[in-house]
Amino acid sequence: MERKSIDLINRRKPSGAAVMRPELTMALFRAFFEEWANSGYAAVSLERVAARAGAGKAAIYRRWPSKLEFACEAIRSVEVMRLGATDQGSLQADIREYLRATRAVLRHPLVRRIIPDLVAERLRSNELSAMLDGIAQARRQFGHRLLDRAVARNELRADLDRELALDLLFTSLYSRMIVRGKNFTKADLDRLGIALQTAIKTC
Template identity: 90%
Template structure:
């Protein structure tokens, strides 16, 4: 009887330490974005976020020590501003794919509300500066790869103004879709791609 009891104790899983469930982490990220889009970052309530995810506030603090670290990891988890780097074969085709993927990101209703809030919050406080810089840098790294491929194909000069070229790639879509709240049809993207190719070659 004593041996059976000892064997049972060996098989028992240790208690006390909470198990970090990936599915709950994903639910917390989703709940954060919904709350953020509704209230703005400064007014995000971690209690409400946890309730949206069907959890307690402790579930958040077991994973992240602060709201900022929670928000940073949430942004990184969904690749909000990252794009693939597949070579489409030409500068024009690469630009068109970049525009298509960027439009897909900016069309998401939560993204359309969170990105402007990120920018506005950076003007009020430095708390989100690193996060916003990371998002912008991820997109610019994709842009650098796009430019490098075009230079290797002799479609662009090696000494072009990269910073201006990268600004040109993102600015038109951001201006129309986020600042003005308008949309881009496929035909609009095609015309924009042609215009951007000419502009970047002039950089």
């Protein structure tokens, strides 16, 4: 009888606050990004994050053992720097879609404040290096697929300098929107897309 009671206890599902509710997890992610944007990663307070989400600090530590793991999963949850890989039919159209999707990411007010802090934090310590490398790698994989399609269509040489081409795709938007705090109109994107196509063909 005693053994059966123990087995029942072991199989019993957690109740109340012990349940890992997906909606609370998403609320914690939102609160983390808001706190990060306001104070910078180094000064993020998990107590304030929990309070923003309407939870206790224990809700965070049941999910993530450290602030770093919390940050990494939060980034993965929204995949802020990932893009789709839909073939638009031509190099110019693919570049235009890449620019449109990137602009949509960089226009988000929290992203515009978090990305510069990510870069600055990497210069101060190596804690976030793996996260940044993962974001950059995902973007460059998308870029490689874009270039592969253009090579297959005979729009680009197979021996082009891919690293230079991939750098060109992102730097113009980043420089204007993040470094200078300016926006790109749709007309700007069209002109930039034409300029990038010409530049990439010379890489």
